[in-house]
Amino acid sequence: MRVLVDQNRCQGYGQCVFAAPAVFRFRGVESLEYDHVPDAESDRAVERAALACPVQAITLGRGAEAGAGEVR
Ligand code: SF4
Incomplete structure (x- = not known):
């Protein structure tokens, strides 16, 4: 994924950090860092994070590029 x-x-609401802390994290006060290609074992947590984001800022893809085969 x-x-x-x-x-x-x-x-910077941080819902994704709570939903998938192994993938999303804050660096500093409001700078969001995340793994662009997390391990498959994080797939469910990442999907929860995307659903939890109040502004739909997270796009998930299963293809070669993010956004390809979008799943949300
Ligand atoms: S991606 Fe969404 S849930 Fe994550 S910090 Fe940004 S606004 Fe919040």
């Missing part, structure tokens, strides 16, 4: 966060849309 590939992960892409629209940083222009992200408001």
